[in-house]
Amino acid sequence: MNIEELLKLKFEEPEKSQSNLEDFHSMLDEGDLSWKDAFGLLLHQTNNIGLQLLDLNNIVEKMNGELDKFYNESFVKYSDSMERINSRNFDIVDQFVIGNEKYTNAGHYNEHYKNWRIARINKVLSIFGVDYFKGKRVLELGGGHGDIGALFAGLGAEVLCLEARRENVNIAKMKYRNVSGFSCEEYNLEEGLRQFGKCDLIVNFGTLYTLLDPEKCLHECAELSENIVLECIVCDSTDPHKIVRWDLDEENHIKLANDGPISIGRHILSPFFIERVMEERGYTVGRHFTKDLNCADHHYDWEHENDGKVTPNYRRFWYFSR
Numbered sequence: 001m002n003i004e005e006l007l008k009l010k011f012e013e014p015e016k017s018q019s020n021l022e023d024f025h026s027m028l029d030e031g032d033l034s035w036k037d038a039f040g041l042l043l044h045q046t047n048n049i050g051l052q053l054l055d056l057n058n059i060v061e062k063m064n065g066e067l068d069k070f071y072n073e074s075f076v077k078y079s080d081s082m083e084r085i086n087s088r089n090f091d092i093v094d095q096f097v098i099g100n101e102k103y104t105n106a107g108h109y110n111e112h113y114k115n116w117r118i119a120r121i122n123k124v125l126s127i128f129g130v131d132y133f134k135g136k137r138v139l140e141l142g143g144g145h146g147d148i149g150a151l152f153a154g155l156g157a158e159v160l161c162l163e164a165r166r167e168n169v170n171i172a173k174m175k176y177r178n179v180s181g182f183s184c185e186e187y188n189l190e191e192g193l194r195q196f197g198k199c200d201l202i203v204n205f206g207t208l209y210t211l212l213d214p215e216k217c218l219h220e221c222a223e224l225s226e227n228i229v230l231e232c233i234v235c236d237s238t239d240p241h242k243i244v245r246w247d248l249d250e251e252n253h254i255k256l257a258n259d260g261p262i263s264i265g266r267h268i269l270s271p272f273f274i275e276r277v278m279e280e281r282g283y284t285v286g287r288h289f290t291k292d293l294n295c296a297d298h299h300y301d302w303e304h305e306n307d308g309k310v311t312p313n314y315r316r317f318w319y320f321s322r
């Protein structure tokens with residue numbers, strides 16, 4: 001039996017999973033199936049997650065470091081899923097959420113998000129401490145799947161996560177349905193923030209540069225909170241009035257990714273533009289342009305060349321307080 005036949009059987013006659021699995025192992029043992037194909041096959045099986053995971057342990061043991069980068073990354077996802085399966089009861093909603101994570105690397109599902117979120121959450125915790133969040137009201141802008149806001153809710157805050165894409169809101173709602181204090185609303189930030197009322201902290205991560213009018217968003221944040229943590233792409237300029245339009249592959253991004261802008265025509269501010277606006281609004285500027293935030297291709301501790309360009313991975317992180 002070749003890999004296509006095995007796959008076909010798997011989908012068409014799932015009750016034969018166990019015997020398929022035996023075939024599968026004998027193919028592996030006899031060298032008829034490469035480790036890569038074997039792994040690919042497992043990634044494509046959808047009808048029995050538990051079985052795949054058990055099986056994966058076996059396969060990975062045999063792989064002996066033959067994994068290339070892609071498979072390595074996929075395995076990180078798998079081992080993460082395994083941990084989750086082993087650590088708690090795994091209901092139908094969890095299975096669906098994990099299923100989504102497993103079968104794509106696009107947008108919010110890309111592996112780099114995991115480390116990147118951890119680095120930024122750790123930065124926030126180093127600023128505020130974990131006890132800060134108890135009883136606080138937090139507004140999270142462009143929260144994606146809610147992974148950052150949900151952690152603060154877990155620490156005792158009441159978190160409202162605003163996100164424009166229904167597909168992301170759906171995942172956030174399902175993924176964190178058991179975290180009390182966390183809620184997520186489908187909302188386009190371009191429509192203004194005032195209606196959401198005052199809050200103790202605004203978390204504005206990875207989102208300012210997706211907006212058509214980022215300066216308006218800064219002013220609206222200033223209406224609502226004395227504490228703002230902001231993380232974003234900026235343009236490489238020390239000019240406090242520099243703002244550039246950035247259309248890099250936007251049309252494609254809007255169609256294909258779940259983590260980019262929702263409309264074409266976004267604008268990118270210089271870091272000095274952002275600091276000027278926030279200082280004019282009475283905030284103290286806390287720069288965190290530090291190495292501990294660097295991860296994947298994202299850099300925070302870069303030096304200006306002052307060419308006005310936008311390099312997607314040149315980012316800045318601030319805590320503004322008043």
Ligand SMILES: C[S@@+](CC[C@H](N)C(=O)[O-])C[C@H]1O[C@@H](n2cnc3c(N)ncnc32)[C@H](O)[C@@H]1O
Nearest residue numbers: 142143144163164165188189205206210259262
């Ligand atoms: C790069 S992701 C950042 C996700 C998360 N905040 C983080 O930093 O890990 C940007 C998110 O903003 C959302 N977004 C883009 N434009 C938006 C808008 N106008 N209103 C609300 N959300 C928006 C996207 O759908 C995406 O989930």
